[in-house]
Amino acid sequence: MMIYLKAYDLWDPISKGYSPPEGELPDDMSVHQVKKIKEEATKNFKALSLLHSVVTESIFPKVVGASTAKEAWNTFKEEFQVSERTRVIRLLHLRSEFANLSMKAFESVKDFVSRLMEIVNQMKIYGEKFTDEVDVEKVLISLT
Structure with a gap:
């Protein structure tokens, strides 16, 4: 799964994490900064959507509440990590x-x-x- 996410350039939201901006974006931000924030949000939600689409119905309820791809990934790790x-x-x-x-x-x-x-x-x-x-x-x- 990691390779699949890397192939589509969606691994960063999981490895680095993603934190959504608090409230409205400030007006003094440059176009480049706004574009970067939106790109990070898009990657996070694409990765989260992909993770939602590959799980079975029994595991989906455990990850449906995750707001970031990293949260969902950590849930998977806890669920499937063997001792x-x-x-x-x-x-x-x-x-x-x-x-x-x-x-x-x-x-x-x-x-x-x-x-x-x-x-x-x-x-x-x-x-x-x-x-x-x-x-x-x-x-x-x-x-x-």
Whole structure:
């Protein structure tokens, strides 16, 4: 999600935060300053809208009250952040699944590699380091 927001130049309201101006804008502001304030507000609301659009119905009520994209992002972090113990346990389970993975008799090579890469990608998410050699070795060893 972070990459998606960065691709659309919407990460700044989350990383730096956005604070809406209090009340009316002063009359002595330059056109450039007003334009910058409006641009920051637009980016914030675009990012917030994007975050609203990608959540499930069960999580939406938790972020609907957020007035800034940073607030919504912090809610997501609290909701989805796993503890270190949970991460280690999940990684052990995935390592076991990886070690026991083998190609089934009726399975195509493409389907097997897809299953393998799904496990490898999940392990990478939880912090496991993989090289292409390990992936290729597992495929070659596991082929029927």
